[in-house]
Amino acid sequence: MQPKLIRVFTGSTVALLAALAAAVFLCNWASETLIQPHDPVLLISTRILFWILGAVGSVLALICIFVKNPQLKLILILWFALNLIIYGIGLSWVGAHGAYGYLGGLADTFGLSTSTAETILKALFVYLLVGSSALLAWSWLQKPIVKTEAAFIKTNCIQCGGQIAFSPQNLGQKMSCPQCQSLITLGSPQPVASKPVAIGRSHEVLVRTLKISCTSCGGHIEFPTNFFGERIPCPHCQATITLQKARNLKMSCLTCDGRIEFPAHAVGQKIPCPHCKMDITLKEPA
């Protein structure tokens, strides 16, 4: 529920900020021959203020489109809204009767009365402020619960068959099976095809794990093979994903033209070519 709300809010913010930027740019263009009053807070021309407002709005909209971290988006939107609210307080503090006298050009450009233009802007800023702060607070309050509910992965001890639940963050860690006390490894830092081991007095079990990239945020996820096909929330972005075998990619070595196969999540890594031993950077095939 919460990620969806955040997505809806950031999406609407992108639309509103893009509209705001387009509107102030158009206003500046349409009233090019007019001299604009000086803004009493920042002591710059209202035209420059509008350029700044439009530019910041555009950048923020682009950040919301290109940045994956929802918390960062919300924080930036809150920062923007807070700045505007503080500016409004500044206007009152210097004795201005609201922003009414500065919005004539904007109102004319869109055939509105100045009071309507002012109301629309106020509503926009309040929406950004309330929306971003409420969602930030909510996500902050909800985070621990999400972690405990979403992060549990269930498995069976290969010695006794008993069920074990653990957080995906604990993959690769060693622990004793709560049922038979056998030492088991919940995850392995080694590659996917690791060797099964049963050593000495203690029964160490290596759980075979796979690595995939989250389809939503691109974050790496390692999971035991027996979770194949299960749907879990991504530990990074909370988007629901289906655990499946990583897709292998193929490319040719640029030096020896030898064929190299590698998992998709290894894209960007630098490795020695298994054929000619020259360093190559793994890339997605064109």
Add this chain to the structure above:
Amino acid sequence: MFLDWSGLWLAAMSVLFVFAWRGWVVAHQPAHLMAMAEELGSTGEFSRLYNKLYPNHSNTCLVYDRYTESGMGIYFCNLADNKKKMVCEQPEKNWSWADFGMMGWSPDDTLFACVFPPNKPGQPLEEIIIYNGATGEEVIRLGAGNNSVRNFAWLSNRSFAYVYELSGGNNHVVATIEQKPDGNWIQSPVFQNIGDKSITGLVATSSHSIAWQQEASLWALDFTDGNPRNIWESSTNQLQSFTYSDKTGCFYLNCTYETNSLQICFSPPTQWHPQGAILDKPVADDKLNNAILQREGGLNALYVKTDGSSKWVHFPWQGQIQNYQVNGDCLYITGELTNQPPGIWKCDFQSGASDQIVSILDHPLKYAQLVNAVSGTFTNSVGRSALYQIWEPTHLETGKKYPLIIGQSPYEGWRPYPQIAANGGCFFVFARRPSWFEGLDNWSEDVMAVYDLMAKNPKVDLGKVYLFGVSAETYPLSQLLAEKADLWRGAILFTPGSTPDLSDVRTTKLLILAGEDEDADTVKRLIDYQDQAAKNGIVLNFTLVKGAQHIFKSSASEREETLQIARFLFGI
């Protein structure tokens, strides 16, 4: 790289929406409004303040002025083939303290001369330019002096005298310019220090003598003896102005005695008489003002007295008259005539022909429609009766109400801003006053009287009434704006001398236009005023017109004025 496609799509859609909204606003404005404003503002009207007409003696050529893109042009028109040529131009930028001055035609019409004030940085002297009277080609350009040259008289076909002031203005110099037999033009001072009283007239009484007026005295100077003589000193009859007839050799003095006017004729020095011969009526004299403009029931009519006739001829005119000039048997009118573009007409009393010789429209209007003002009379609250002119919206629709703009003006003739208001769908009304300062005291009363008249018109939207004022008119405008704040939606102020007190004004919109090259204090005052207005929650559209001073003097400035009015009234 992470990319939220839905966000990108939303952003693109919202930008498109904003552009579409703007397009919708523009589409709902009167069609081609800005094109109309551009077209109407670029017409190159005749100067409102200066406009004069200078036909030659034989009525075959005419010199007139008209705004060019960058200033005021002096045009020469050969009336035989109606070919026009700009002979010189005074740029609006760096316009000095004085306007162009016409020094008249030589007695045989072969030459005419103009004087130009300095209009380039680093050019301290006025220039006298002599032109060929048949072709308008420049003959010679002479530096005239560093101060006002406004008094001149042709002595012969190849010489004229003029008076200029030395620096400081207390000393005057009489000089002559003469073409010698070898073709060279020689400039020679004749007399210096006529006195510190300003000279208001200069006439040639022969090829070697001149006369002029200083206050209520008349002086004469014969170049052969070089000493000026006081030939008339007002005692009971106060000299106002004079003319001289070379046909009769007489001076005609227009005098006042208490509240009466009288004309005195005398011919010094041989027929000197302290009071001269007192005439009870104006005499026929080609240098007297022999046309009188009257208004009959809101319509213009001229009473004209032609050469060799003592009869006044009634000459009705179905339109506005900005200026007129009688020359021999011809009458020249700058103005408008119903359903014709504004221009200059030549009316020949001998043949009865009346032709438009200059039109301000170089080609027919493509977008705008010419609107003829309708005149009427009103009586204000202090009993003054006067004329008003109203430009109605071009496309009146039944049941629809239109905004109204009211002002008071001394000028008749073409102006682009009532035209753009009417073309865009506004009523524009001017109460007329006799001259720039005369009647200015009644600005508020006149405007209120016209408002009351217009309030009875069901097509006027009384919620959208704007006041209009220029320069000194903005003083009474500001007072009225404060006194009856509820009546006005806003005000349009051109080069304002005064601005409304922001604490009194409850108007929502103001438009102020001023010249970028007005004095720095004025510009700063207006910029500060705009900041204060915005702080007070008043929307103020403010523009400084490039290159213009207090009075706009080019088509570029007029166009900017028209465009800004269109933007202000129709929100484009």
